[in-house]
Amino acid sequence: MRTHDVKLHYRGLKAVDGVTMELASGSIHALIGTNGAGKSTLVGLLSGEYWPSDGQVELDGMDVTDWRQPRRSRAGVGRSYQHSSVFPQLSALENCRLCAHACRHGWRHWLGAASGGGAGLSAAQAALERTGLAGVGAHPAGALSHGTRRQLEIAMCLACQPRILLLDEPLAGMGPEETERMLALLQSLRHDHAILLVEHDMDAVFRVADRITVMADGQVLASGSPAQIRDNATVRTAYLGEDTA
Amino acid sequence: MSQPRAAGRTAVAGVQPWLQAEDLHTDLSGSPVLRGVSLDVCDGEAIGLLGRNGMGKTTLIRTLLGLVRARRGRIRIAGRDCTAERTERIVRLGIGYAPEGRGIFPNLTVRENLTMAARPRPDGTCHWTLERVLEVFPALVRRLEFGGQRLSGGEQQMLAIGRALMANPRLLILDEATEGLAPILAREVWSVLAGLRHATMAAIVVDRNFRSVLAHTDRCVVLQKGQVVLDGPSADLKRREAELTALLGV
Secondary structure, rough: OOOEEEEEEEEOOEEEEEEEOOOOOOOEEEEEEEOOOHHHHHHHHOOOOOOOOEEEEOOOOOOOOOHHHHHHHHHHHHEOOOHHHHOOOEEHHHHHHHHHHHHHHHHHHHHHHOOOOOOOOOHHHHHHHOOOOHHOOOOOOHHHHHHHHHHHHHHHHHOOOOOEEEEOOOOOOOOOOHHHHHHHHHHHHHHHOOEEEEEOHHHHHHHHHEEEEEEOOOOOEEOHHHHHHHHHHHHHOOOOOOOOO | OOOOOOOOOOOOOOOOOEEEEEEEEEEEEEEEEEEEEEEEEOOOOOOEOOOOOOOOHHHHHHOOOOOOOOOEEEEEEEEEEEEOHHHHHHHHHOOEOOOOOOOOOOOOEEHHHHHOOOOOOOOOOOOHHHHHHHOOOHHHHHOOOHHHHHHHHHHHHHHHHHHHHHHHOOOOEEEEEOOOOOOOHHHHHHHHHHHHOOOOOOOEEEOOOOOHHHHHHOOOEEEEOOEEEEEEEEHHHHHOOOHHHHHHHH
């Protein structure tokens, strides 16, 4: 997946201002940056939640700039959100089944899809298995711990069988053990997915990322390997707040 | 490891705590979450609340604020029995709260979110003004007329902390203080907290980064399964890192 000079300007705000980047299969690409730098907006541009004011978004060499989110989702782009987005009264399995159904058929008859038979069950079960949640499939999502709920959100993405995962702060609010579990999950998913990871936990980012892009004011401040980013004086001063003198 | 204590409190000798919680028992959905927690907070004292997720940190805060009711126990704030007091009355005694999840008013602008919370202390002092908050969080300056829903997650966190400060509280409570903040801003929040010690403002801070909590608080309390299992000066707990990391699952 690629963006070419993609921009999103609205009401005088240059939320994203000319970003060109690429997500490669089999790798984790971390997106970091100051608060309000445009990271989540860029994720929205990639997922089809927002349409750019200018520039292009490509998937497998195809121009998908005008595709809406459901179409991009069916084409293999999955995303999770900064804040928990599960249906708390439904079980973990039902949450995954809803996603699997919605990817294939949209939101028609979706409540029936959560609990009924038919397509989506195997995808939902596979997603729970992959994320280590098979044992809590019957539990109401609202009763799961914070960390497990965040894993469920990734399972819900996987139920749509995506090739690209756009993960917006999946470690937010997690304790150390939950963080370790999530990082192990991301490592296991990297082999057959392209992962974009928006995250402020720098220890985690430097541990798992193959490439890091740093944003500031809607633009790319720097992009490179973790070692290159760690050595970048501008990044260290402007984002990490380290004294580089 | 220390045994669970019925009462976890280390008030400064001879000083009447501003907030006293005794033997709090709180249930959520019929299940016990707090099982006999006691906590004293003195003026100007910064307390770190540590523990794995689900151990009762947020429930303790919500109990202190009257957002959930303790089944048993007593809460005194500024010399008043607040055990059955309504939240708005408790807050008006001088508590600023930045909740987990931020609780920003999405349809109000940043300026409105901040100014609606503004009030001086009962003695008329007003250390925190709109200008002072914007000095600490300059990223909010260019968002002042934006609606809360247009802010990024980190900007909402800054706004939540700024709004809590605008109330010029005697006690500032930050639940997940630096969640969603870029490292440079997280440092700023910790430096604000360090400054509070000299501004007669107490603080209760929850944050996943326990080393930062230890470095920027006077005392830390560790909760496990709804009980205080460790309570002491942060400087001492720093030297007991192995015990602490075992409790926190690091």
